[in-house]
Amino acid sequence: MSVGQSVLRIPVEPPEIQEITIAPEVAVVGDHPVCVAMADALSTMGLAVTLIHPYESLEGLMDPLRVLVEVDESVAEKYASLTKDLTRPSIKVVGRATVEGIEGQWGDFRLSVLKDASRMEVKASGIAMAFQGISKLPDAYDGMDVIGLSQFFSQLDIHKGCYGQKSESIRKIAFVLDVEQRDEKWASATAFTLGRYLKENFGTEVYILCQDVKVSLDGMEKGYRRAREAGILVFKYEDLPVVEGTAGSWTIRFRDSSAVSKESPWEIALEGLDVVVVQERLRPSENQRNLLTQLRISSEGGFVGPNNPQFLGRTSKKGVVVGGDTWYPEYPTEGWMTAQAAAEELYQWVGKGSYQIDVHRVAEVDPSKCATCLTCYRICPHDSIRIERYGMRNVYITTGAREGGTWEAARVKVATCDGCGLCASECPAKAIQLIYYPDVEVLEFLEKNV
Amino acid sequence: MGSENPKIVAFCCEESGMPAYEHALSLGLELPEGLRVIAIPCGGKAETGYIMKALDEGADAVMVFACYEGNCKYVRGNIRAEKRVNYLKGRLEKLGLSPEKIVFCPVAPANGVRFAELLQQEIEVLRKGT
Numbered sequence: 361m362s363v364g365q366s367v368l369r370i371p372v373e374p375p376e377i378q379e380i381t382i383a384p385e386v387a388v389v390g391d392h393p394v395c396v397a398m399a400d401a402l403s404t405m406g407l408a409v410t411l412i413h414p415y416e417s418l419e420g421l422m423d424p425l426r427v428l429v430e431v432d433e434s435v436a437e438k439y440a441s442l443t444k445d446l447t448r449p450s451i452k453v454v455g456r457a458t459v460e461g462i463e464g465q466w467g468d469f470r471l472s473v474l475k476d477a478s479r480m481e482v483k484a485s486g487i488a489m490a491f492q493g494i495s496k497l498p499d500a501y502d503g504m505d506v507i508g509l510s511q512f513f514s515q516l517d518i519h520k521g522c523y524g525q526k527s528e529s530i531r532k533i534a535f536v537l538d539v540e541q542r543d544e545k546w547a548s549a550t551a552f553t554l555g556r557y558l559k560e561n562f563g564t565e566v567y568i569l570c571q572d573v574k575v576s577l578d579g580m581e582k583g584y585r586r587a588r589e590a591g592i593l594v595f596k597y598e599d600l601p602v603v604e605g606t607a608g609s610w611t612i613r614f615r616d617s618s619a620v621s622k623e624s625p626w627e628i629a630l631e632g633l634d635v636v637v638v639q640e641r642l643r644p645s646e647n648q649r650n651l652l653t654q655l656r657i658s659s660e661g662g663f664v665g666p667n668n669p670q671f672l673g674r675t676s677k678k679g680v681v682v683g684g685d686t687w688y689p690e691y692p693t694e695g696w697m698t699a700q701a702a703a704e705e706l707y708q709w710v711g712k713g714s715y716q717i718d719v720h721r722v723a724e725v726d727p728s729k730c731a732t733c734l735t736c737y738r739i740c741p742h743d744s745i746r747i748e749r750y751g752m753r754n755v756y757i758t759t760g761a762r763e764g765g766t767w768e769a770a771r772v773k774v775a776t777c778d779g780c781g782l783c784a785s786e787c788p789a790k791a792i793q794l795i796y797y798p799d800v801e802v803l804e805f806l807e808k809n810v
Numbered sequence: 811m812g813s814e815n816p817k818i819v820a821f822c823c824e825e826s827g828m829p830a831y832e833h834a835l836s837l838g839l840e841l842p843e844g845l846r847v848i849a850i851p852c853g854g855k856a857e858t859g860y861i862m863k864a865l866d867e868g869a870d871a872v873m874v875f876a877c878y879e880g881n882c883k884y885v886r887g888n889i890r891a892e893k894r895v896n897y898l899k900g901r902l903e904k905l906g907l908s909p910e911k912i913v914f915c916p917v918a919p920a921n922g923v924r925f926a927e928l929l930q931q932e933i934e935v936l937r938k939g940t
Contacts, residue, residue: 367831367847370824658885667880676885741885780884781855785894790859794851802848802860809846810817810867 368805370797375718380775382467382710387412387484389459389471389651390491392684393422393692394699396442398488401703403450405711410482412454412473418446424492424510425692428550430518431557434579435692454482458647462487462654465744465776466679466709486710488702489651490684493642493662498539500600501638505607508640509535509547516554521562523635529562530634534612536601537639538571547639548574549583549691556587566592567630569601569614578693594618595628603636610636642689655680656743663688673702676741678776679709721779721796723772729791730769736783736792737770744776745783816870816936817844818929821856824849825883826919827875833922842929844870853877854887854894861898861912871911871932875925878916888916910935 385408388399396418399411413421422443428435446453457475464470471482495510496502512523521529535551548570555566568587573594575581588594601614610633616626644652644662652659657675660666664675665688673681681702684695725736725745736745747770769791772783784792784799793799822828828849834841846869850856853876861872874895876888892914899909915928 365841365843365845365847368849370849370851667885739890741887778884780852780887781850782852782884782887782890785855785857786890794855797851799857799859802850803863805846805848806819806860806863806867806869810819810864810869 366805366809368802368809371801373720373796376720377716378719378774379714379716380467381714382485382712384408384710384713385410385484386486386488386706386710387469387471387482388488388490390489390648390684390686391415391421391645392490392492392686392695393425394490394684394695395488396421396446397438397696397699398490398683398703399451400442400446401700402488402706403448405703405707407450407707407711409451410454410484411451412457412459412471412482414458415455417455418443418453424514427513427516427518428553428692432553432693438693438696459651462651465746465773466677467775469679486679486681486706487655488706489648489680489682489686490699491645491648491686493685493689494645495640495642497638497640500539501536501603504603506536506603506610506636506638509550509637510640512635512637513550513554518557521558521564530558530564532565532567532630532633533558533635533637534567534569534610534630534633535637535639536569536603536612539600539639540641541639542571544639544642544689545574545577545580545694546689546691549577549580551637551639552580552583552587552592555592556583556590559587559590559592567612567633568592568594569597569612570594571596571598577691578697608634610634612636642685644686648686652686657682658741671705672698673705678742679706681706715775717775719774719795722774722777722794723779723781723784723792724795725770725772726791726793727769729789731789731791732770733788734770735786735788739782739786741780741782742776742778744773744778745770746773747771815844816842816933817846817868818842818871818873818932819846819848819864819869820873820875820929821848821850821853821860822875823853823877823888824851826877826881826917827853827925829919830875830917830922830925833920834925835922837922839922839926841926842933845929852882852884852887853891854882854884856891856894858894858898861895865911870936871913873913873915873928873932875915875917875928878918908939910939 388395388411391414399409403409415421429439457473459471460474461472467485469484473480495508537547558564559566595616596618597614598617601612604611612630616628655677657677664682683699683702781794856874864872876891882888895914898912903909
């Protein structure tokens, strides 16, 4: 029994280095336009890129940007530089293909790809993913004839300023933003850019209803000012606006909380609106959900971004980066920045060729104690413990089984282990120990000092 | 020593608890005399065995300092730690011991003041209990 504070620190020993080689080849997977930007950036860095997308051609992949390219110069600039030169030999494009499953680890991913009803396998050391979200009208306006922002986008005739079946340009339009998602900037940026374009070119009366005006986007402060100068009216609401009427003559009633104090807001009614556009909710697609689950990447509501906002494009799995809506719904200019960051992150994982790993700061399984209960397999945040099913029999052997014998135990893949000790603390058989910080040290410290 | 100078074993996550402890030291805050700090790589490494061993050896309280929810470097380590602590509280209650002997404390790495506060709170709780 000793008196006074005492501290047990994690022992720092000189690292034990092991070298592994990683082939500089990556796969870019998805149906989002930023896939092209990521493939472009990665191939510029000198990596061999396989771009797997579900469309007929790369134009199909870039199609969602068609309208914004005409409207926003900053988008057009990057778009032109991207589409100009994509026929580099280092980019291998696999069109009309979907990725159904991904197996493996950093340095050794195997993608099973379905192309034209036949299966093929693609190998890659790292993966970049970017999928489009699926849009859904907010519950409050579901079933009404109002239009979602992305639907409006795809059906707008940018040269005539008309929407859908009509041949004359829109006279009055209202954008209702921030209905369910208050922090998505893409909708705000799109509405302001598109609204200003309609106002300047076709004299359309544009109203934008939002909860906050989001200007924390590159060029958005200027865009907002220019929109105000052009004569777009912006209102702030707190209670959800009520939309009445039918297509062609909508009425929106709401209380504007920006003009006067919040206690006595102005009652406002906008009448005779041709089109009401509502910001929809973006949901992750089935394919994206599936792949994230297979890779065991943690995501919040299907988006990876909110989990680690300070590291653009980074995921909880080594050697996998994401962009596009898989990261978070973003305006194209911002999305390209994320894509660039993601590509640079991926380059760190696969670009150097050989990597030195500290094999000291890892966990180790004692095969004689392991009961193959799969607890560690479920818990590992980096997916670095694996047990493979052997043949048809219900026998589990490890990926690195000794020659000539079965070794029924889990095995830690040293390259991807970070030494957090979660597996060691949960293992019911106490078969896992951290090499650099065994249980004995803690228990001895407790015996001596408490 | 008893309630006068309770022995508190603090399991500190390397990413948040330890920096908070260092910060508290650098601020010169008064930490309890009976404090035993054990660094662990992640809050989730505070094993059932460690915590029970500490109580078995005669610690008055065990505190697990980990990251706030959503901040864990290892994604869900802090959530596992919290669940484990809650489970152990239930076990203590069944044994007829006070569940307040084990506490889960999320703390930010640069918040040494909070670190010291939480320790002080725990000491007051222990004093009330005895």
